[in-house]
Amino acid sequence: MSRQPHVLVIPYPAQGHVAPLMKLATKIAERAIKVTVVNTQFIHKKIIASLQEKAEDSSSQIKLVTIPDGLELQAADREDPLKLGESVARAMRGCLRDLIEKINQSNDCEPIRCVIADVTVGSALEVAESMGIARAAVVPFGPGSLALSLQFPKLLEAGIIDPNGFAILNDGLISLSDEIPAWKRNEYTWSFPDEPSEQKILLGIICAVIQAVKISNWIINNSVYELDSPACDLIPNILPIGPLLASNHSGDLDGNFWSEDSSCLSWLDEQAIRSVVYVAFGSVAVLSQQQFAELALGLESLQKPFLWVIRQDFMNGSRAKFPDGFIERVSNRGKIVEWAPQEKVLGHSSVACFISHCGWNSTMEGLSMGVPFLCWPYFSDQYQNRNYICEAWKIGLQFFADENGIITRQEIQRKVLTLLKNDDIRSNSLKLKEVARKSLLGGGSSFRNFESFISDIKMLISGCDSTL
Ligand SMILES: O=c1ccn([C@@H]2O[C@H](COP(=O)(O)OP(=O)(O)O[C@H]3O[C@H](CO)[C@@H](O)[C@H](O)[C@H]3O)[C@@H](O)[C@H]2O)c(=O)[nH]1
Numbered sequence: 001m002s003r004q005p006h007v008l009v010i011p012y013p014a015q016g017h018v019a020p021l022m023k024l025a026t027k028i029a030e031r032a033i034k035v036t037v038v039n040t041q042f043i044h045k046k047i048i049a050s051l052q053e054k055a056e057d058s059s060s061q062i063k064l065v066t067i068p069d070g071l072e073l074q075a076a077d078r079e080d081p082l083k084l085g086e087s088v089a090r091a092m093r094g095c096l097r098d099l100i101e102k103i104n105q106s107n108d109c110e111p112i113r114c115v116i117a118d119v120t121v122g123s124a125l126e127v128a129e130s131m132g133i134a135r136a137a138v139v140p141f142g143p144g145s146l147a148l149s150l151q152f153p154k155l156l157e158a159g160i161i162d163p164n165g166f167a168i169l170n171d172g173l174i175s176l177s178d179e180i181p182a183w184k185r186n187e188y189t190w191s192f193p194d195e196p197s198e199q200k201i202l203l204g205i206i207c208a209v210i211q212a213v214k215i216s217n218w219i220i221n222n223s224v225y226e227l228d229s230p231a232c233d234l235i236p237n238i239l240p241i242g243p244l245l246a247s248n249h250s251g252d253l254d255g256n257f258w259s260e261d262s263s264c265l266s267w268l269d270e271q272a273i274r275s276v277v278y279v280a281f282g283s284v285a286v287l288s289q290q291q292f293a294e295l296a297l298g299l300e301s302l303q304k305p306f307l308w309v310i311r312q313d314f315m316n317g318s319r320a321k322f323p324d325g326f327i328e329r330v331s332n333r334g335k336i337v338e339w340a341p342q343e344k345v346l347g348h349s350s351v352a353c354f355i356s357h358c359g360w361n362s363t364m365e366g367l368s369m370g371v372p373f374l375c376w377p378y379f380s381d382q383y384q385n386r387n388y389i390c391e392a393w394k395i396g397l398q399f400f401a402d403e404n405g406i407i408t409r410q411e412i413q414r415k416v417l418t419l420l421k422n423d424d425i426r427s428n429s430l431k432l433k434e435v436a437r438k439s440l441l442g443g444g445s446s447f448r449n450f451e452s453f454i455s456d457i458k459m460l461i462s463g464c465d466s467t468l
Pocket residue numbers: 015016017019140141256280281282283284285309338339340341342343358359360361362363365379380381382
């Protein structure tokens with residue numbers, strides 16, 4: 001039997017988590033390590049369907065297996081991150097041990113030596129711990145957001161946060177250090193549900209993240225040390241190995257839930273250099289009909305080419321309704337798709353700026369391609385990611401809503417035009433692109449961190465590390 005190490009990679013079942021963990025799985029598999037990725041059956045079907053004609057590579061080092069998420073009958077519950085989180089935790093406790101034992105008993109591969117799970121699937125790491133298997137927690141969001149979660153008990157103890165999760169200082173600011181942007185009132189990672197009872201569940205998830213970090217041997221993060229050393233320094237043993245980009249790796253297993261519409265790439269080829277406004281809000285954010293129409297009219301008023309991703313579920317259940325005559329009026333300069341090959345779009349020379357909800361993956365991808373941002377955060381960590389983009393890194397501007405909570409067409413027009421004229425932001429974007437690129441090259445911080453992780457995994461097989 002070969003002595004090839006074998007690891008299990010377990011994403012949380014949401015697009016912004018599956019995609020970076022699939023990229024990580026590919027990066028690991030490229031180092032001659034056998035990887036089995038465990039997705040829920042529901043997510044597995046989506047990934048396979050999205051591959052379309054890109055056939056699954058049978059020679060791949062990556063094997064895809066599934067477990068049930070426990071929500072077969074209540075499909076709507078999958079839209080609720082709190083219910084989904086609870087159910088996935090139950091499913092992991094119920095099935096993971098059996099799955100690992102089955103793999104370990106089979107003769108066609110090596111036993112599992114390490115479980116590499118999303119930090120929000122702490123139950124998988126607990127199962128691994130109970131089986132004496134090494135554990136790596138993967139943090140697909142920024143180190144600042146993780147640092148805030150880890151400091152939560154201290155903030156409670158110091159009376160800065162009350163037990164219900166609200167900051168009790170007058171200005172509502174939570175600050176971890178002078179160098180980390182402060183969290184503003186209503187913009188903490190746990191404050192997005194309106195219901196206090198749901199906020200409590202979210203605080204429970206934060207406690208589970210703290211526990212997952214505690215029991216893990218490595219904390220792998222999709223970030224770059226030099227981009228946020230103050231937050232990284234607050235997290236013992238963090239290994240920033242980002243940016244995780246599909247473009248740096250082989251294979252088609254990018255973990256997309258929807259098929260990419262590549263027609264936008266040939267459309268981009270026809271546009272002038274740095275002329276296109278790219279608009280995409282990740283996989284979860286939704287807009288109201290009023291806000292959607294205002295965005296459409298804002299894009300129209302720019303008189304510039306734009307590429308706009310409108311997911312089928314972008315309007316919270318209803319079909320997107322464009323303003324009258326909009327499609328005809330912008331037909332010579334607007335391209336609309338349901339899902340784009342985002343990394344390729346951001347890397348295209350025609351793209352001038354990125355109107356983004358500031359999900360961490362989009363943030364890392366735009367930064368890595370040197371594209372300036374217009375920030376439109378929707379919930380959770382996205383406010384803090386915006387703070388990094390606008391305050392710490394100075395590679396973007398933020399939209400402000402009016403007194404009715406609407407980002408108006410005038411605000412959109414004004415900010416996009418201001419951004420495109422701002423040479424400082426552009427030059428900062430290019431500098432940070434270089435920082436991100438260099439971190440992955442030989443000797444760079446992410447390169448070294450990843451190498452050290454791989455060498456640790458390879459040591460596991462020779463039994464050299466008995467401390468796990
Ligand atoms: O047309 C599109 C639009 C998006 N993407 C990809 O989808 C991913 C989206 O991830 P992200 O930008 O992080 O957004 P969300 O899907 O909203 O991610 C969730 O997960 C992130 C990581 O934890 C959090 O930072 C976010 O707040 C949370 O909403 C990225 O890799 C994009 O490249 C595409 O490939 N095509």
